[in-house]
Amino acid sequence: MPRKVTSACAPKAPLEERPLLTLEKAGELARLFDVLASDTRLRLLHALVRMDDPYMGDLADAVDMKPQAVSNQLRRLVDMGILDTHRHGSHVHYHFVDTCIAKLMYHGLCLNDEAHAHRLVSAG
Template identity: 50%
Template sequence: MLGNDTRLRLLHALHRGGQVSVGELADLVGMRPQAVSNQLQRLADRGMVVAHREGNRILYEIADPCVPSVLDLALCLIEETGAGGADARR
């Protein structure tokens, strides 16, 4: 599940942004909203993200408390080894 670059980018955006809509996520990661929605559904099916309605918007956030720790650790390892260049540190 976490081996997919798209899902990792979405999780990273959620980690940084908290509660985010599909449209906002699509803008953040440079994807079409439908593609983002499909990937979010896969993450939700695994219990990694959860959605809730706020007015007429559906907001997503990380549900699994382990996900932020894994993302932080991965970023730390990338920064320590220098792998990934500047893109990894964004």
């Protein structure tokens, strides 16, 4: 079995052709989106994309929040399998396990911009 880093999402059957999401599948997916359903986590993830191998303190500075709060959220992201860590001296660095989550964030951002434009057009 080839050891391959997934950076793109494999093409799958479109939504219309899939059987209705089971409760279990829907629950998994909901937990995934829930990761991105927080302004704090979104900003942390964005900071991670922008910075090069930052450690926790860097991220706390970037989002201007207390280390405890940032550590809490980062731990959630690690538990979810979104991020991974490695120590360097007394500092703990964070990095993405899979960049797909960033792509998802990007898609959401585009959609949000679209919605804004749409509203401006239709509502004036």
